[in-house]
Amino acid sequence: MTDRTLGVAVIGTGMMGADHVRRIDRVISGARVTAVVDIDEERADALAATTEGCTAYTDHAAAMADPAVDAVLIASPGPAHEAALLDALARDLPVLCEKPLTPDAESALRVLEAEQKLGRRRIQVGWMRRFDSEYLRLRALLESGELGRPLLLHCRHRNVRVHDYFTDEMLITDAVAHEIDCTRWLLDQEITAVRVLRPVPSSGAPEGLSDPQLVLFETDGGAVVNVEMFATCGFGYQVQAEAVCEGGTARIGEGHGLMTNTAGRWGGEITQDFIARFADAYDREVQSWVDAARRGETTGPSAWDGYAVAAVCEAGVRAQVSGERVEVSLAERPALYR
Incomplete structure (x- = not known):
């Protein structure tokens, strides 16, 4: 496969799927989109028309059977992932699956x-945060041991707004899920318990949404992590993290890019959504996946990582409801993922 272009079927043609089609077609190298899949036939046809040699399907199995398809990128809603993943595995196709697994x-x-x-x-x-330059630098610094053992990890996750249908459960499963994975990856530790605290809800939150929330993790390495989840902050999209270690601290996500001084004020811009904030990370993520698939390999976050996050999310949702500390139950880690 290293001597030819990887043909990719993109399943799901919503915001993320369409962005990945653009990315594969115009940004990265070594791959091309040969099929797109969506139950909305018109939307699939419209997206396929933007890419030369791309065929639209309404059924993922039919797309996987296309001889031009060598790999699969899943960007459909989470409940549809299992069936697509199992079909891809049955055909021994490499898969990049958007979260959740x-x-x-x-x-x-x-x-x-x-x-x-x-x-x-x-x-x-x-x-994708594992491919962000700031997160990569923080991970390398913690791995080096230069700052000593990590004791605390402070995280902030803020969105401008969310849809009216957003629920408390989705604050964990759709948003804090990223901090769950980052905690496990940055600290190289599993999360063992979760607790959720709720201040008075913001007036900007949709009716019935308890926002913001403070989520607390304990890890098997003795670290404590807190996550401020504020889905309706109103002013911008911010993802920040600070590791507090025995010999110092390290912080990322300040977003100090272009700074201006004018009319008696100084300041800069705040990114408004995750696609803009992590554009480079998405590019590196997909390029890394394509390069590995062409070599006949799979790298990056594994299915075990997807499972572990799902298990912590379930404990987090129970902690939301009960207000109590909830322990995380994980299966034994299979040898394939060690």
Whole structure:
């Protein structure tokens, strides 16, 4: 495969799927979009028309059977992921699956079982922050041991607004899920317990949404992590993290780019959405996946990482409801993912 272009089927033609089609077609190298899939036939046809040699499908299995398809990128809603993943594994196709791997731990374990039967990894989960330059530098610094053992991790995750249908549960499963993965990756530790605290809701939050929330994690390495989740802050999109270690601290996400001085004020811009903030990370993520797939390999976040996040999310949702500390239950980690 290293001597030819990788043909990719993109499943799901919403915001993320369309952005990945653009990315593969115009930004990265070594791949081309040969199929797009969506249950909305008109939307799939419209997106396919923007890419030469691309065929539109309404069924993912039909797209995977296309001889021009060598790999699959899943950007459909979470509940549809399991079926697509299992079909891709049955065909031994490399997969980049946008988060979540699946919406719950039970279905994620079924995917793990299917992948293990192949005897090799085929799934990379789309935790794009692992490809962000600032997160990579923080990870390297913590790995080096220069600052000593990590004791605390302070995280902030702020959105301008969310849809009216957004729920408390989605604050964990759709948003804090990223901090769950980052905690595990940055600290190289598993999360063992979760607690959720709720201040008075913001007046800017949709009716019935308890926003913001403070989510607390404990890890098996003895670290404590706090996540400020503010989905309706109103002023911008911010993702920040500060590691507090025995010998110093390190902070990322300040966003100090262009600064201006005018009319008696100084300041800069705040990114308004995650696609803009993590554009470079998405590019590196997909390029890395394509390069590995062309070599016949799978790298990056694994299906185990997707399962572990799902398990912590389930504990987090229970903690939201109960207001109590909830322990995380993880299956034994299979040898394939060690």
